[in-house]
Amino acid sequence: MKTMPKGLLVVLSGPSGAGKGTVCQLLRQRNPHLAYSVSATTRSPRPGEKHGVNYFFLKREEFEAWRDRGEFLEWAEFCGNLYGTPRSYVEERLASGQDVLLEIETQGALQIRASFPTGVFIFLLPPSWAELKARIIQRGTESEEERRRRLAKAESEIAMLRAYDYLVINDRVEQAVARVEAILMAEHARVNRFSDEELKAQLEGQLL
Amino acid sequence: MKTMPKGLLVVLSGPSGAGKGTVCQLLRQRNPHLAYSVSATTRSPRPGEKHGVNYFFLKREEFEAWRDRGEFLEWAEFCGNLYGTPRSYVEERLASGQDVLLEIETQGALQIRASFPTGVFIFLLPPSWAELKARIIQRGTESEEERRRRLAKAESEIAMLRAYDYLVINDRVEQAVARVEAILMAEHARVNRFSDEELKAQLEGQLL
Numbered sequence: 482m483k484t485m486p487k488g489l490l491v492v493l494s495g496p497s498g499a500g501k502g503t504v505c506q507l508l509r510q511r512n513p514h515l516a517y518s519v520s521a522t523t524r525s526p527r528p529g530e531k532h533g534v535n536y537f538f539l540k541r542e543e544f545e546a547w548r549d550r551g552e553f554l555e556w557a558e559f560c561g562n563l564y565g566t567p568r569s570y571v572e573e574r575l576a577s578g579q580d581v582l583l584e585i586e587t588q589g590a591l592q593i594r595a596s597f598p599t600g601v602f603i604f605l606l607p608p609s610w611a612e613l614k615a616r617i618i619q620r621g622t623e624s625e626e627e628r629r630r631r632l633a634k635a636e637s638e639i640a641m642l643r644a645y646d647y648l649v650i651n652d653r654v655e656q657a658v659a660r661v662e663a664i665l666m667a668e669h670a671r672v673n674r675f676s677d678e679e680l681k682a683q684l685e686g687q688l689l
Numbered sequence: 690m691k692t693m694p695k696g697l698l699v700v701l702s703g704p705s706g707a708g709k710g711t712v713c714q715l716l717r718q719r720n721p722h723l724a725y726s727v728s729a730t731t732r733s734p735r736p737g738e739k740h741g742v743n744y745f746f747l748k749r750e751e752f753e754a755w756r757d758r759g760e761f762l763e764w765a766e767f768c769g770n771l772y773g774t775p776r777s778y779v780e781e782r783l784a785s786g787q788d789v790l791l792e793i794e795t796q797g798a799l800q801i802r803a804s805f806p807t808g809v810f811i812f813l814l815p816p817s818w819a820e821l822k823a824r825i826i827q828r829g830t831e832s833e834e835e836r837r838r839r840l841a842k843a844e845s846e847i848a849m850l851r852a853y854d855y856l857v858i859n860d861r862v863e864q865a866v867a868r869v870e871a872i873l874m875a876e877h878a879r880v881n882r883f884s885d886e887e888l889k890a891q892l893e894g895q896l897l
Contacts, residue, residue, distance in 0.1 A: 604880065642888060647878045660878055667875035670855045670868055672812065680850060 488516075488575040489668055490597045492583045493661070494590035495605035496635035498616040500651040502535075504605060505584045507658045512665075516574040516581045521547065524562035537567070555585070555592035560630050564589060580665065587638040594644065601668050603661060604645040608652045696724075696783040697876055698805045700791045701869070702798035703813035704843035705768075706824040708859040710743075712813060713792045715866045720873075724782040724789045729755065732770035745775075763793070763800035768838050772797060788873065795846040802852065809876050811869060812853040816860045 493508075495501055509517050521537040523544050532538050539547070544563045548556055554572075556565035564586055574581045583593065594602060607613045613635060618628060642648060647664050651657040668674070701716075703709055717725050729745040731752050740746050747755070752771045756764055762780075764773035772794055782789045791801065802810060815821045821843060826836060850856065855872055859865040876882070 642880060645880050647875065648880050648883065648888075649878055660874060663871040663874035664878060666868060666871035667855065670857055670872060672850060672853050672856050675856065680856075 487674075488578050489580045489665065490571070490575060490583070490593070490600035491515075491580060491661075491665060492585055492590050492593055492600055492602045493605060494585050494587050494602070494645070496587070496613065496638045497631045498613045498635060499605040499607055500616070500654065500657070501584050501605055503654050504649075504651060504657050504661065505582065507654055508582065508661055511658065512662065514579070516570075516579045518566055518571050518574075518581055518583050520583075520585065521553070521565045521567060522562055524564075539563075554596065555589040557586055557588035557592070559586050559588065560627060560634065566593070587641050591641065591644055599674070601647070601664060602645040603647045603649055603664060604642050605649050605651050605657065606639070606642075608650055695882075696786050697788045697873065698779070698783060698791070698801070698808035699723075699788060699869075699873060700793055700798050700801055700808055700810045701813060702793050702795050702811070702853070704795070704821065704846045705839045706821045706843060707813040707815055708824070708862065708865070709792050709813055711862050712857075712859060712865050712869065713790065715862055716790065716869055719866065720870065722787070724778075724787045726774055726779050726782075726789055726791050728791075728793065729761070729773045729775060730770055732768075732772075747771075762804065763797040765794055765796035765800070767794045767796065768835060768842065774801070795849050799849065799852055807882070809855070809872060810853040811855045811857055811872060812850050813857050813859050813865065814847070814850075816858055 493501055493505060505517070509515055519533060519535070519537060521539050521544060523539055523541050524536075526532070526535070526538055530536065530538075541563065544556075544565065547553060547567070548563075548565060552568055553565035554568040556563060558564075566583060566585060566589065571581050571583070583590075585593065590602060593600060607616060614632060649657050649660045649664075701709055701713060713725070717723055727741060727743070727745060729747050729752060731747055731749050732744075734740070734743070734746055738744065738746075749771065752764075752773065755761060755775075756771075756773060760776055761773035762776040764771060766772075774791060774793060774797065779789050779791070791798075793801065798810060801808060815824060822840060857865050857868045857872075880888075
């Protein structure tokens with residue numbers, strides 16, 4: 482009997498300004514087999530962002546209705562906006578053996594950890610504080626006050642780093658993506674991800 | 690203050706016939722920064738093997754003298770021959786921040802685990818039992834009886850797989866090496882390998 486390998490849940494998180502979006506974009510381009518879970522949010526789209534591609538952009542009432550029907554795997558309020566991860570897509574993809582990538586704020590990431598202890602939790606950081614500040618200011622789509630809030634928030638988020646499995650420094654996006662790819666390859670090779678049946682099948686040459 | 694990153698101890702093990710030697714050779718070619726610890730053994734050199742390069746080929750009395758002076762990190766008897774890992778080289782390289790690669794029999798690997806709980810333990814397997822048998826027979830440098838012993842031994846070694854961190858299938862050597870490289874890159878990114886000081890230095894842009 483061939484055992485179905487389970488998909489990996491990969492959570493990419495980190496402070497605002499770490500470059501989560503850019504890293505995820507290149508990662509998905511280079512790994513089209515990675516299922517990408519689109520999050521829902523009540524924040525306004527940034528220029529170029531599309532509904533159903535970057536986020537599901539919801540009105541607050543819509544978001545709360547989804548949430549109250551239990552349709553989020555996690556949700557969090559972040560700088561006055563709500564963010565959530567639709568549950569069914571993630572669970573279906575994992576069950577079918579596909580790896581699923583979540584790009585997610587730090588509060589939400591830790592909620593996911595509770596339901597998916599075997600998930601792979603990656604914390605993305607810019608190469609320095611100075612760089613983080615510069616990126617948040619450069620983004621320039623939020624108000625001055627929102628920027629200040631994001632910086633303060635970043636500081637408190639970094640304190641949560643110990644709850645993650647991996648730290649990836651986003652110095653150059655290609656290098657950060659290569660590190661995430663290496664982490665995925667390594668995690669697929671971890672002995673404790675194989676059941677006894679899978680190991681036995683492996684030895685009999687039925688797997689891979 | 691810049692904290693010195695510690696080197697990783699990487700132990701590549703697996704049953705006889707898994708292709709440890711071939712994988713190590715290509716891995717070292719592609720990663721010249723990897724310190725390679727040459728083992729000592731009392732077995733006879735195979736064609737092409739060189740003293741001080743593939744192994745330190747010792748007479749049994751010499752081996753026992755080294756062992757009795759505490760000069761081995763681990764040693765084991767395997768199919769009538771003694772194998773051991775000289776201690777000083779490994780400890781010096783790790784302390785200087787270099788990654789060290791050990792290619793080692795399974796008994797010895799588990800002894801190393803006791804002294805280096807943070808080491809990275811990789812179990813190499815051929816793609817199937819049939820393939821393992823073919824490789825052991827093909828090697829053809831041992832007697833018929835030694836081959837039978839090696840096969841029986843391989844079976845019992847595989848039972849130890851759960852004590853390792855990673856399982857790498859050696860279907861094609863290039864692919865096996867790429868997997869080991871990914872494991873090394875991932876392990877360097879593991880949060881629990883950083884001290885609080887290193888994380889702080891990272892945030893202040895002093896590291897990397």
